[in-house]
Amino acid sequence: EVQLVESGGGVVQPGGSLRLSCAASGFTFDDYAMHWVRQAPGKGLEWVSLISGDGGSTYYADSVKGRFTISRDNSKNSLYLQMNSLRTEDTALYYCAKGYCTNGVCLYYFDYWGQGTLVTVSS
Amino acid sequence: EIVLTQSPATLSLSPGERATLSCRASQSVSSYLAWYQQKPGQAPRLLIYDASNRATGIPARFSGSGSGTDFTLTISSLEPEDFAVYYCQQRSNWLALTFGGGTKVEIK
Numbered sequence: 206e207v208q209l210v211e212s213g214g215g216v217v218q219p220g221g222s223l224r225l226s227c228a229a230s231g232f233t234f235d236d237y238a239m240h241w242v243r244q245a246p247g248k249g250l251e252w253v254s255l256i257s258g259d260g261g262s263t264y265y266a267d268s269v270k271g272r273f274t275i276s277r278d279n280s281k282n283s284l285y286l287q288m289n290s291l292r293t294e295d296t297a298l299y300y301c302a303k304g305y306c307t308n309g310v311c312l313y314y315f316d317y318w319g320q321g322t323l324v325t326v327s328s
Numbered sequence: 329e330i331v332l333t334q335s336p337a338t339l340s341l342s343p344g345e346r347a348t349l350s351c352r353a354s355q356s357v358s359s360y361l362a363w364y365q366q367k368p369g370q371a372p373r374l375l376i377y378d379a380s381n382r383a384t385g386i387p388a389r390f391s392g393s394g395s396g397t398d399f400t401l402t403i404s405s406l407e408p409e410d411f412a413v414y415y416c417q418q419r420s421n422w423l424a425l426t427f428g429g430g431t432k433v434e435i436k
Binding site: 240249250251252255264266267300305307312313314315316318319320321 | 329362364366370371372373374377378383415417419422423424425426427428429430
């Protein structure tokens with residue numbers, strides 16, 4: 206059974222930093238791209254970042270580029286999001302999501318999600 | 329950035345009725361569009377990928393259609409567990425994946 210468990214959320218002041226983690230199990234972790242997707246309270250979904258299976262390629266939404274860094278440790282089946290220079294608009298539930306592959310082809314959709322970790326940026 | 333506009337914002341229907349949800353893209357996304365279902369307090373669930381393909385384990389009452397800029401998610405006969413928020417998502421511009429704003433399907 207695929208499981209994704211996020212941790213590391215909390216309350217932080219504007220300008221502060223947080224590091225989110227996602228522990229993955231139930232699948233061959235380094236075979237899949239992984240994503241972070243966030244959802245502000247009562248709002249819709251926003252894709253944040255993507256990392257390839259081997260960790261060699263990373264991509265970011267414009268809203269977080271230069272402030273957030275995605276990484277992974279395949280030996281630990283773990284995904285990370287380092288968030289610096291946090292803003293009030295970064296307040297959201299942050300989901301770790303597994304990239305979707307079918308018939309040997311990997312697509313930029315998300316087939317498994319964690320339950321999320323809440324980040325609140327407030328003074 | 330490709331903007332996805334979903335309509336209506338809220339759909340009020342009764343169990344057993346047919347639901348038709350729309351997603352319009354600001355530019356062509358070919359067939360590279362997915363639909364997700366999200367219930368309160370839960371993570372989203374992938375329903376449909378590449379416009380018309382049901383994901384594993386998704387009931388046949390869910391179907392997707394469309395290409396280019398106009399897409400539809402149809403639920404042929406609403407079950408009580410189908411009342412939720414539905415989002416579309418495009419992968420055509422995979423460097424900037426985007427979601428629609430969502431359609432809430434509520435019980436009338």
